[in-house]
Amino acid sequence: MSNTFQGYTWDSRTTEGLSIYNATCYRWSRDCFCHRNCLPFWVLDCSFSPGMRYRIGSSHNRWQLRIPGAFHLYPPRIRYWSDTRRAVPYHGSYIMFRGGEAAGLDRFAQNSRHFARFLDPEGIIAALVQEAAQIGETSQDQGFWQAQARLCQLIHALLTSQPIEDNLYRVCKSGQGPSRSDFVVRVRNYLNEHLEGPFRLANVARHVHVSLSTLTHRYRREAGETVLATHNQFRLRRVKSMLLLHEKLDNVAAHLGFSDKHHLSKWFKRMNGISPRHFLQGGEPRGKKGMVWA
Numbered sequence: 001m002s003n004t005f006q007g008y009t010w011d012s013r014t015t016e017g018l019s020i021y022n023a024t025c026y027r028w029s030r031d032c033f034c035h036r037n038c039l040p041f042w043v044l045d046c047s048f049s050p051g052m053r054y055r056i057g058s059s060h061n062r063w064q065l066r067i068p069g070a071f072h073l074y075p076p077r078i079r080y081w082s083d084t085r086r087a088v089p090y091h092g093s094y095i096m097f098r099g100g101e102a103a104g105l106d107r108f109a110q111n112s113r114h115f116a117r118f119l120d121p122e123g124i125i126a127a128l129v130q131e132a133a134q135i136g137e138t139s140q141d142q143g144f145w146q147a148q149a150r151l152c153q154l155i156h157a158l159l160t161s162q163p164i165e166d167n168l169y170r171v172c173k174s175g176q177g178p179s180r181s182d183f184v185v186r187v188r189n190y191l192n193e194h195l196e197g198p199f200r201l202a203n204v205a206r207h208v209h210v211s212l213s214t215l216t217h218r219y220r221r222e223a224g225e226t227v228l229a230t231h232n233q234f235r236l237r238r239v240k241s242m243l244l245l246h247e248k249l250d251n252v253a254a255h256l257g258f259s260d261k262h263h264l265s266k267w268f269k270r271m272n273g274i275s276p277r278h279f280l281q282g283g284e285p286r287g288k289k290g291m292v293w294a
Helices: 105-109 124-159 182-193 201-208 212-223 227-244 249-255 261-272 276-280
Strands: 004-009 019-028 034-037 042-047 053-056 071-074 080-083 090-098 116-119 162-165 168-170
Touching: 004 124, 019 124, 042 124, 071 105, 071 124, 090 124, 105 124, 162 212, 182 201, 182 212, 182 227, 201 212, 201 227, 212 227, 227 249, 227 261, 227 276, 249 261, 261 276
Parallel strands: 116 168
Antiparallel strands: 004 019, 019 090, 034 080, 042 071, 042 090, 053 080, 071 116, 162 168
């Protein structure tokens, strides 16, 4: 079997927010590799061949086997190693893009491993990556918006996936995730309606008539993220809205329960990767400190 590649890099195209950079599908029977990755893009890649190994964060961490056909989602600037020397012949694909934070993908990197895996039993994501690669191969720059449309479909499939464990998800049939339970809806509604003032889990638990332990474990199981992560998303969205409406930092801080504008600025930069001033100047998020491996 000869080595084959299909794909394209839209390196001259820039858009604000979510933007495809590259989509590639490849097969090879030789020239396998073992190397470190640390890219400024979001990366979603897959090994369809058994035997590929990976490790995250440090060269001292142990190698782990990848699940064939499962996609890995890596946030920008995270260090990870790929080793295909035991996977011959090799078949894989990947897509790289900007703006995953704006699309809400941050929550998939907030687990203990700082990345996420997606089982794709129906080949939903695989088909979208292949279509984007084919569009790039045949249309190149002119195919940017067609490939961008595939990326948007792909993001929807990730966001509606079913959580299985800490960093493992299952892509649902036709990209349609399970409807949120009444429990999750009640928690989210309460959080969204009580952004003013300090955040207390006990108040949330009291509102939905469960213990603190039940709240934390059940919500994470059914929503795929922690209660605090959801609260932070709602809070960040409210802060951005108020800033765009020209509210002063002091007023925003007082309204949303921060001790002062310096506390707010520090929290905003930790959550969004940039300061409030940089945000108002149109700056692009650089990824949260918890996801960056220097």
